[in-house]
Amino acid sequence: MKYSIPDSVLLKAASEYGTPLWIYDRATIERAVKDVQVFDTVRFAQKACPNLSVVSLIRKLGCVVDAVSAGEIVRALKAGFKGGQQKGKVPEIVYTADIFDRDALELVKKYDIAVNVGSPDMIQQLADFGVKSELTIRVNPGFGHGHSRKTNTGGDLSKHGIWHEQIKDCIKLAQSNGMWITGLHMHIGSGTDFEHLAQVCDAMVDASRHLGSHLRTISAGGGLPIPYHEEEKGNRIDVKAYYDLWDNARKRIQQSIGHDVHLEVEPGRYLVAESGYLVAEIRAVKKQGSNLFYLLDAGFTDLVRPSFYGSYHAISVVARDGRELNETVDAVVAGPLCESGDVFTQEEGGFVVTRKLPKAQVGDLLILHDAGAYGAAMSSNYNSRRYAAETMYTKGEIKLVRERQTFEQLLQNDRIIEL
Template sequence: MSNSIFSDEIIREGVAQYGTPFWLYDRATIEKRVQELKCFDTVRFAQKACPNLSIISLIKKCGAVVDAVSAGEIVRALRAGFKGDESDKQVPQIVYTADIFDRDALELVKKYNIHVNVGSADMIQQLADAGVKSNLTLRVNPGFGHGHSQKTNTGGPLSKHGVWHSQIKDCVKLAQANGMWITGLHMHIGSGSDFEHLSKVCDAMRDASRRLGSHLRVISAGGGLPIPYKESEKGNRIDVKAYYDLWDKARKDIAQSIGHDVALEVEPGRYLVAESAVLVAEIRAVKFQEDKLFYLVDAGFNDLVRPSFYGSYHAISIVSKDGRKLDSEKDVIVAGPLCESGDVFTQEEGGFVVTRKLPEAKVGDFLVLHDAGAYGSAMSSNYNSRRYAPEILLSNGELHVIRERQTFEQLMENEKIIAL
């Protein structure tokens, strides 16, 4: 597969300047994806997909707002220039969406007047106990879900997310008893939603809206818009207009039933950033295990965990270090440096290791994992005491560091050796 965003020269330049592994983002791709969703009244970025401050700031410049699922994400949003101070007259720039409040999050919500998308009745009561009186959005579990993996299914009786659909009225009563109104409804059933499932969600939203009545002001379609990870899927991108039209019809039906207009939000994470980034690693060993050819690289699941955790597919390409032409493809297993058998990039859900057709490569060549901008760097860890890789943004033809490589000192800066 050819690198459709970054030239081989850019990859080599990045390696020369920053070493490997590193994340490389393309500003233009993110801007394009935000623009594609501007048919919705509000585009709200699910920053958990890629919470780098420069990326969030870029999203803001594009005219989108942000979702936060933790205290840390509220702080990131504020640092990137988004404001709290939620009011009836404007779209909240930050919405806190979660199934619980930890104490830090509740404190920040109160301090900065952050709009809350509640996922349980207990959250409503905890807001009231904290002296907060504000409009709320209610995340509803419609009783079913969908996703490319069971771990991304966010609806149904086995999902922890949202308020069960039959409990909506109880939440409305609890909110009103404490001087709060539920003015928004949010429904997100999982990633990779297809239109058959989407139409069911729209019907569930219509049903939920009838339990709120005239106080409803906003409905949120949630996220989950898929992107084509495989080359065979590239010609079959999600039809954004058809996606919007389904939700717009639901919005209009709801507006007609309650007698006033209702705003329509979408909450993408993956869709805005996944295709914008690659993870670049160096091949450090080429070896056979019996008849199986392995490329071992200096990035592991501490960097990109999706293949190990979900069995996710990421396209892979090779960039030669010396500029030579690459051909004669081989069946290859690509694995990382960690002291873990599961540290393999070419595996399927369930941990089944598979091969990938890749050019014949040498130690010192560069291996590129594509479409890694969503839940890539965001899910990185320090496992095996590996340092966080730097993040680089390509903007107007120039490379900019948006996160430095973690130092060994930073890796251990919060630890202490005590006298035992």
């Protein structure tokens, strides 16, 4: 498996910062951002990789940002994005969620953050809180699709967005509170294919009829897939064709309402997934019956995607002592946690499988590829494991972008009460 960081750099980074370790390759992020900049606006779904250096880089490359929580608003501001909404200007930060918690509502008001509402209640809560602004709405078109059932965000079993038949009521609710809905947004899931995309575009055209001449912006949401399997590599989605479908929908809308409409896209995974590597050390090599296991110092507390969705991540091995790795074996790759689901080689449904991998020994590094999106972002402290350090490979050098959590930080908010 080829990757964009030299083995010597990986080895040096692993000994300098310890393992597990995240590495983001700056050049890969830059390439991905360029690919999607055919859209009028690229809004980074920072949930995929909220590291401040990554968000700042993406800002520097000309993107704006999405925030799904109060914490993500704070991060966006820290990374240099500004609140404030001006007529005719694309807002730098948009809060897109299905609820307001009280913290988010306060920050939205304080920094004049644009809101993409996902429930009618959000409109009322904004009004009750004294916020009067233009809004966009996230529409659930009545169907959805994703790379896993867990990433499908449309249809009547999904909690996301405003049901398409309620758009009219939301327009009325907004107007009766002195607000206008000027944009529509659809995100039906992560890992969308072209067949479903055409269906979403049609749904957007349908939804636009309710807004008529008030409509200024449509957002295609996120969901652009990346090739996770080795055999799909080199066969990346045709972003231009993806754009053309949306542009066609935009043109149909423009024709019916008689003025220009701005077209946004909101990718997370596409911008960062391929840039990210999770570097772990093999700490045990053992046999369970006829199955060989490589046990790592990284687990689902670091990268949860295989355990949660059965997601596939390509794997490479780098020999610590520089020896050639010519021999292959079938191995299960697992982590250190006290859970049988703590396995990186599994299929959807929690089935553990083996993978053909180089014959490795304790001390070798094992690299999980395409881990830049929903990797560190979904890490946890389960088993009291510390968050791993994050680094960026830029201009031939590894730079620390998040220190490894210390034991003090792990415990700092706990209180021992008098018992």
